[in-house]
Amino acid sequence: MRYLPKSPADREAMLKAIGMRTVDELFAPIPAEYRLSRDLQVPHQMAESEIVDYFRQRSRENGEGYASLLGAGAYSHYRPVIIDSLISRGEFLTAYTPYQAEISQGTLQSIFEFQTMICELTGMEVANASMYDGSTAAAEAVMMTVRLSGRRSVIVAQSLHPEYREVLATYATHQGMPLSVAGFGEDGRVNLKEMERSITPETACVLIQSPNFFGTIEDVAAIAEIVHKHGAMLVVSIAEAVSLGIVEPPREADVIAMEAQSFGVPLGFGGPYCGVIATREKFVRQMPGRLVGQTVDKQGKRGFVLTLATREQHIRREKATSNICTNQALVALMVNIFMTVYGKVGLKELAKQNLAKTAYAAAQFAKHGKVLFAASPRFNEFVVETKEDPLAINNRLLGHKIVGGLPLKKFYPELGNAALWCCTELTTRSAIDTAVALVAGADGSEPLTKEEPTVEEVAR
Amino acid sequence: MRYLPKSPADREAMLKAIGMRTVDELFAPIPAEYRLSRDLQVPHQMAESEIVDYFRQRSRENGEGYASLLGAGAYSHYRPVIIDSLISRGEFLTAYTPYQAEISQGTLQSIFEFQTMICELTGMEVANASMYDGSTAAAEAVMMTVRLSGRRSVIVAQSLHPEYREVLATYATHQGMPLSVAGFGEDGRVNLKEMERSITPETACVLIQSPNFFGTIEDVAAIAEIVHKHGAMLVVSIAEAVSLGIVEPPREADVIAMEAQSFGVPLGFGGPYCGVIATREKFVRQMPGRLVGQTVDKQGKRGFVLTLATREQHIRREKATSNICTNQALVALMVNIFMTVYGKVGLKELAKQNLAKTAYAAAQFAKHGKVLFAASPRFNEFVVETKEDPLAINNRLLGHKIVGGLPLKKFYPELGNAALWCCTELTTRSAIDTAVALVAGADGSEPLTKEEPTVEEVAR
């Protein structure tokens, strides 16, 4: 086997050194009746070229070359080439968790920079080294407030990503934590009254998302005021990290649970992504996940180490803040490099382009369907209600190698024929125009002409 | 500009330090009348994503996805993934020529290993660090024999790659070196009698290729005997390096000039490739190009350095063995890694697969066209003569996304409707069968049925 660095002679010599005659002796501890006498039923040993061909083939069967107008928690942004050049270096790719600081300073310093940038972008004081993804980060953030508040019930916004809600339900219900849902209003944002009504003295926290699942930006300040008034904590989930370039972060939150996939992480059919939790300094000891801190060596030289490990499972076992061990380090490095490339000015300009593409698209769709929650501020997603079933519309788009918006029936039956569309800096005007034309085509109105709309039209 | 590590403030501070007010002052030495006052007429500054899109587009216009049965000096072999993983490391990719040995041991040791493996494969005693490509290596090898023999005229086999012959002509004629050509016989190999007749006391060397341009393996021993009998030297060019896995190397040669592209170097529309010269120890001081040698440091520790530099332009200037400076180092590293991956056993097995595919293909073509030089041993190329003009046949193949063999009219009008076909381990049986069927289809005989031929058929 080409990965194994041993010749038959090496194996012979080693067995001899151990004082064994056959390899079977090594497995003597395993009761004979359980030993497998047959070959495993897995593919035969393949040449590297066959493996590459196999996955190229799967790739061709997987929508290769389709344009997509999907968002909903996974966003398509341009990934600067240097991200892969750098994370492919064996020293990053094939290193373990940096427990041995003296030979892990590269990983440690980069995580320290990651934590710093996440703080700068979220307006929080501390951020951890990463969580599995945005959904588990949200659930863990909620658990954190339960520990901090000593209360056990949780209120979750219906405008939070439905799958995040499902994950929270999985985490919470099995720990007997009552969950209630706060609906959204005409404006596609949390219904404040309804939310306030559902808060009780047992409410540990309210969990919302902003920009929320509909792309609408929540009035975090107002929500925070109500939540805090009742002595509960506010957890804000951010699924579209690029929004932080132009949208004011939820500084009033007590904990922010983020999905950083937008920052240079490939869509990858759903994973691996990069969750992260940020909060206030005073809450850090209840924070789950790894943390890197600055310190000095014997000569007083600056260095970095994993710290506050007493929160973690390998020290505290059943008393740990979480069971998380392996996290998403290499993905966090992608995120780190992405944030470094765009930086202070680039992130804002990038976010602006997302905003412009989305404003244009929404204006175009508005001509042939109803754009819901149109009055509320939004980032790069919008909901369009059509007469026709969006599934039918999407089938038409697929014919043109375009993947249409996400039909919301599945998650929000009450929204009927609504679909969630997304535009990023990578969405071309022509893809938008084609999609709009195809939507229109079925709504009775004549298909759009390809001529460019005037700026006035768009501004409308 | 995103590659430039300076802020406006940095530039200000630096100008100030130098004692200048404006950047223009820096260019004062350039007579004003020549200074360019307009923008260069080059593409406007593009975003990275635009650059990637531009080249993806060019790629789609460049035969992407076509199968190819072309060889003729550029061969399509599988490139193990680790080649690019390793050569992409900045420490190899962005290093200069290893003149400063103490911080270049990585490049130096790898070249030393490269030189060693080339010696092992060619049967020569010394090999250099690389030349531009196989054609210039052949020309420089000939120059080498001119210096060594004190004679000035050269005989070149007509079965040598025609473009190599053109390059030699360019190098030789301008130095007033008489060139004569030795034709090939019925068997597609050098016509020994004709060759011997053309050798004179002024003949410095005879240059042949084996396997030659037709894929036929020359009788190097016989040629060497004749050449040496007349006091001339024998230079053998090897264009298909993989042949060395199964074909006896031309040990009787005085100098071997090789194109190592087959060893892990992408086809890349013709370059960069990797030339190499190998020869006997006694000729090394007339060898062009860089050489790495073993030595020790002050503590007696093994190390490697560039050596015998007195042959080179930076020391000897007009008396140097060649003007070559920059060579093909990074490509030689690809070759080195490829040779290391396949090694002693893999190279032989790889070569065997090439042989098998070619034997199969030749047998199939033989049914619908005349395979020339069929009696002579060959490696992975063969010449097929058809009634129909091969250009017409190839147009038909293009319709099936297959690039057919190289029509030889252009180089060998005397061969009429002959084309040079090549099969490697990457050529699939179905591609061969399809091609054969399309050749047949136009030769009047019925198209081949798709059923597999029996081993007997193939053996024929």
Next chain:
Amino acid sequence: MKHPTRKATTHVNQNEGLIFEKSSAGKAAWKLPPLDVPEVDTSKLLGSSERKDLGNMPEVSEIEIIRHFTRLSTWNYAIDLGMYPLGSCTMKYNPRVNEAVARVEGLANRHPYQPEKISQGALQILKTLSECLIDITGMDAITLQPAAGAHGEMTGLLMVRAYHHAQGRPRKKILIPDSAHGTNPATAAMVDYAVENLKSDSRGMVDIGALEAQMNEDVAALMLTNPNTLGVFEQQIHKIADILHAKGGLLYMDGANMNALVGKVRPGDFGVDVMHLNLHKTFSTPHGGGGPGSGPVAIKKILEPFLPKPVLVTKTDGTLGFEYDRPQSVGRVRAFYGNFGMFVRALAYIQANGPDGLRQTTEDAVLNANYIRKGLEGTYDLPYSTPTMHEVVFSDKLQAKKGVRTMDIAKRLIDYGFHPYTTAFPLIVPGALMIEPTESESKEEMDLFIDAMKSIAAEVEEDPQTVLDAPHSTRVSRLDETAAARKPVLRWKPASK
């Protein structure tokens, strides 16, 4: 050093500050393409939600970023540089073809919500990998959703919990051997189970007597690592299963050590009801400095109704798709379908090996561990002489006499050109040296490791201080972790502020 090593030396190495220390207004590593739609008035669109300032985010150029991370990378040790004998972590070779195929356009850049009919390629990968893992473990069904081992543990225990609920008799606690990894008890707590410790016997295996005594109707399951963290195979495994099953409990196996079993024996065959795998261990996906991982959970039929949703199914028309209507499911454990990129890598690894390669891999892994045990027995104390599978655990008992503890020896190994072994556990071995070479180490590399360990043992006798002060060859010496925890500095702040 007194005992020169043939393995490593020191070489000039670049310093590098924090990226923020390189930032200067006006530098940029980015450029956006021209906008093909009209510009917009941000404040008009966002109003009070508009962000004005991005604080101290850096402004640097591309070359500075390349150098920054390249320099940082040279401060790391890695599998690509040498042996990484971390016990329980299975630091094996991460094949580069895995990285190549994971980046193929249609796999790397497709959206999880694109219609299933154009996602058959990805779904086929999920299906094939699932089938492979099911046969490798000898179980009946699997979920690929969990993002890592600990996440898999939680998923598995949630299914156990749901199972007992469905049986109408919920249970209170999980039995966990004292040799277990920290995530086991932490996970039990997360799903609201009480943890009860189970002690090991003198041979480092589950104490059958204790198990019989502690097992009752309150016990939901036993979380067993097999081979356990001592590298010892639980020879009474079937007895253990019987004891649990007799009282209606389930046997959970922590599969972190599957590298000792693949192709040789299947947990499903020796009584395991539910287990997780670590694709980032046994199946060669890179650790990447701490992640990402993937922790599939394989189960027996009885637990199938409780699988997280969605579940991959073959539809009537023969195409693949997800089933969301799973009334008894424990629910989702993460958004989307799991760490897909890791599935691609793990499948590529299985394909590269085939049945014969996987078996040979396991044999080499066990051979290597035993070779190291043989090489160091006598030099270091071996608390349990029970046969070794994929890893061996020594203790620092002999060296402790000189005041040298396992962590000191570990740090000294760095000077000898190796990454340290695991020191944090198993807790049943005070001052543990937990060594797992994996199959990826050549005899040459292991001989160098054995020499290094012997040389350090000699140093402990001759001059312990050298060992206590180690490492001596690194760009930073031992770092003050206590200070770091006492006054945590968890982010950079501009000097000014």
Next chain:
Amino acid sequence: MKHPTRKATTHVNQNEGLIFEKSSAGKAAWKLPPLDVPEVDTSKLLGSSERKDLGNMPEVSEIEIIRHFTRLSTWNYAIDLGMYPLGSCTMKYNPRVNEAVARVEGLANRHPYQPEKISQGALQILKTLSECLIDITGMDAITLQPAAGAHGEMTGLLMVRAYHHAQGRPRKKILIPDSAHGTNPATAAMVDYAVENLKSDSRGMVDIGALEAQMNEDVAALMLTNPNTLGVFEQQIHKIADILHAKGGLLYMDGANMNALVGKVRPGDFGVDVMHLNLHKTFSTPHGGGGPGSGPVAIKKILEPFLPKPVLVTKTDGTLGFEYDRPQSVGRVRAFYGNFGMFVRALAYIQANGPDGLRQTTEDAVLNANYIRKGLEGTYDLPYSTPTMHEVVFSDKLQAKKGVRTMDIAKRLIDYGFHPYTTAFPLIVPGALMIEPTESESKEEMDLFIDAMKSIAAEVEEDPQTVLDAPHSTRVSRLDETAAARKPVLRWKPASK
């Protein structure tokens, strides 16, 4: 060291033997797919030409190869690690997007002989790059065929030779300033021209008087580097051109230093007839440890008939193709069309910069060189005070008094975390320190460089021996080059034999 540097330190680094020392029969890093055609009888097919044995070729596994080359790589210095101030080599940043686009399937893996009609993508790249380079140089036509600068020189001189032949009066010699790079005279000799040295004046420029005296009908051309190897722009350039042209000679410009001119001035505008470019310098293609390069040759109309063949043309149907029928061509200088992969990278570099970026790049390159000159003037002897363009040349005159030569200072720079500057030439400066920072260096990096150079100068005064013994921080100390040349060991041999 007495003067501690903020730039570098030492860190543990892996040793590694030769790959042959790791070989063992039966190890393999390869696997072939099953053969889809019948096996063949090799000896039957090849007879006496069959090779039986591959000698001492290695047998190793993939992980060993990854570690071998990864370890080796850590022994190298590189642009990615820090400033690489080699004068005349233009060691600038090598953008990673260049590498990415050069690997796009249809560009990386297509055959040079595939029909032109399916090669329009590649041909379009040749055309666009050619047009860019023609405008950048201000010339009329170009060939991309030469594989490197020296190859371009040869190609250029061949055209000069062909031109004079066509004029009916072949000429004998080439004038070359004493400051020229070694390839210039070596090239002249290769195309059978005699080399006549032309001395420089006190300001380091061509001595006009000498030129007038030496110029006659025997002189085919003057090979001029501008800015020359002192980093000095030949202010009399047009006078020089006039003198040559007046006697029917041609002006060849070695364009190695175009990084000082791009976007600011064009050789074609100041009288150059033929010149080469180094895409691996000015246009950012990586040096890769010594190559590959690419040396396009740009020419004025009068030389167009002599271009190497084939020549890229736009055909009547508007598609691109090669023209082979070029009766006056000097012929081919290499097989196929040149180092295509470098063309892709160079064009990507031009696109990333645009007109503004290219101009800014040149300005920064010149700014950097002048900043270093200012910083080190006084500390090191500046033999020519003429204004500096892209590089500055000092001499070791002051340090030589203490017995310390330029090579010693260069080696000492290594301890300070920098790659040395160029020491080999220009020959007109004995003990030259030839420093070219390029535009890719930040102020921070250059300040560190200036500090290092000053610190070394101080060391030369305080304890020269430290400098003479340098480097002290590398895995190997100064290597014995004399011994290497006296008894050359140019390949590994098995101990046995």
